[in-house]
Amino acid sequence: MIKTGRYGTVSWDPTGTPPVPPATAPLIISLNKWKASFKTDKLDVTCFGDVNRVYIPGMKDVSGNVSGYWNSAEIALFEAADAEAPGFLALAPNSTEPDFNWSGPAYMDADIDCSVDGAPAVSGTFMAAGPWTFAHTP
Amino acid sequence: MPSPPDSAAIRNSLIGHLLADSQLAGLMPDGVYSDVARAGKKQYVIVSLVDSVDQPTYEGRAIESGLYLVKAVALNNAAAAEAAAARIDQLIEDQFWTIAPGLDLMAAYRVAPIGALELDAVDPDLRWTHRGGRYRLDVAVTSPPPLGRTRGTDHLERAAS
Numbered sequence: 001m002i003k004t005g006r007y008g009t010v011s012w013d014p015t016g017t018p019p020v021p022p023a024t025a026p027l028i029i030s031l032n033k034w035k036a037s038f039k040t041d042k043l044d045v046t047c048f049g050d051v052n053r054v055y056i057p058g059m060k061d062v063s064g065n066v067s068g069y070w071n072s073a074e075i076a077l078f079e080a081a082d083a084e085a086p087g088f089l090a091l092a093p094n095s096t097e098p099d100f101n102w103s104g105p106a107y108m109d110a111d112i113d114c115s116v117d118g119a120p121a122v123s124g125t126f127m128a129a130g131p132w133t134f135a136h137t138p
Numbered sequence: 139m140p141s142p143p144d145s146a147a148i149r150n151s152l153i154g155h156l157l158a159d160s161q162l163a164g165l166m167p168d169g170v171y172s173d174v175a176r177a178g179k180k181q182y183v184i185v186s187l188v189d190s191v192d193q194p195t196y197e198g199r200a201i202e203s204g205l206y207l208v209k210a211v212a213l214n215n216a217a218a219a220e221a222a223a224a225r226i227d228q229l230i231e232d233q234f235w236t237i238a239p240g241l242d243l244m245a246a247y248r249v250a251p252i253g254a255l256e257l258d259a260v261d262p263d264l265r266w267t268h269r270g271g272r273y274r275l276d277v278a279v280t281s282p283p284p285l286g287r288t289r290g291t292d293h294l295e296r297a298a299s
Contacts, residue, residue: 008196032195068195095196119193119201119244119276 003094010034010066011090012076012108014083022090022103022135028076030122031068034091036102038062038132062104062128064091070112070120077124081110086129104132142199142279145190147238152206152275153185155235162229165222166210180213183222188272201244202277209252209270216255216267223251223269230273240281249274 011025019025041058066077080087090103106126114120149172156162156170163169168179175182186207193201208230210222230246237243248271258264 006194006196010196027197029197030195030200032193032200069193069200119278 001097003097005093007095008034009090009092009095009098011092011103012080013088014076014080016086016088016105016129018088018103018105019090021098022088022101025088025090026076028066029074030071031066033068034064034066036062036064036091038102062106062132063126065123065125067121067123070114070122077108077110077122078112080108081124083108089126100136102132102134104128105130143238143240143281145202145204147241148202148204148275148277149185149187149206151235151237151243152208152230155233156183156185156208156226156229159225159229162222162225165218165225166212175211181211181215181218181222183208183210183226183270199279202241202279204275204277205249206273206275207252207270208273209268212267214263214265216265216269219267219269223253223271226270237277240279242278242280244276244278246273246275248272 010028010031011019011022012028013019013025038060040060042055043058044053045056046053086105086107088103089106089108090101092098092101094100105128107129108124108126110122110124112120112122153170153172162183166181166183168175168182170183170185171179173184173186175184184207188205188207190202190204192199193203208226210219210226212219212222227248231248233246234243251271252268253270254268256266256268258266
């Protein structure tokens with residue numbers, strides 16, 4: 001079913017412990033965008049005689065970013081950026097379907113952009129620190 | 139899902155903030171009005187919402203950013219309008235006042251000054267002077283806690299209860 005992204009969630013457990021289900025991890029509040037990429041490297045195995053380039057899949061990469069507003073009541077993103085150990089990140093497109101989510105251990109970086117004419121914006125990038133899973137109802 | 143606070147409180151608080159100033163009241167004795175003054179008034183302040191945009195987060199409305207026209211209007215008294223506009227600027231620019239529970243003023247500042255002279259259509263000796271500015275009010279929506287959630291499944295528990 002097509003659902004709005006308005007009720008997306010970004011959950012983060014700094015201990016790195018996978019909660020069950022993943023969406024029960026504490027939310028990082030004041031965010032309004034997340035993006036994840038699950039691209040698999042493609043290895044070029046083109047040979048003499050091939051009529052076009054030929055590829056085989058290599059290793060999948062998991063990375064992405066989150067963004068929103070600076071909220072002094074919520075500094076989890078920046079604590080995550082300072083952490084040496086990975087946390088557990090869960091991303092859900094819509095909170096009314098929490099069984100659909102991507103989750104796994106991740107390292108997080110954080111940025112803040114403070115402009116004179118608006119609310120300070122924050123963003124973070126993440127990358128996998130272990131195996132990620134895509135939870136979904138069959 | 140809890141509703142965010144009534145946005146009308148922002149304009150009402152701005153009007154109340156202006157009304158509370160005795161110096162402005164001395165310059166504009168006919169009061170402060172939303173959009174249109176009452177008939178027969180000759181020296182007053184108008185507050186109008188020109189444009190507004192809400193900025194959402196996943197938890198709900200996070201920021202209301204409204205552009206307000208705030209101007210002094212005076213009949214055959216340009217000096218009073220000028221002085222009132224200056225006082226309005228002092229009262230709004232970089233000032234903070236209480237709006238309402240759940241609505242916190244983040245910033246108030248002028249985007250542009252405005253000024254106009256309006257001649258009465260019937261009697262050109264009647265001159266209405268308009269002076270003031272367009273002011274941006276950025277307001278944070280702080281309660282109820284956006285969607286009241288701390289975890290990604292909280293809303294499901296509420297729905298079940």
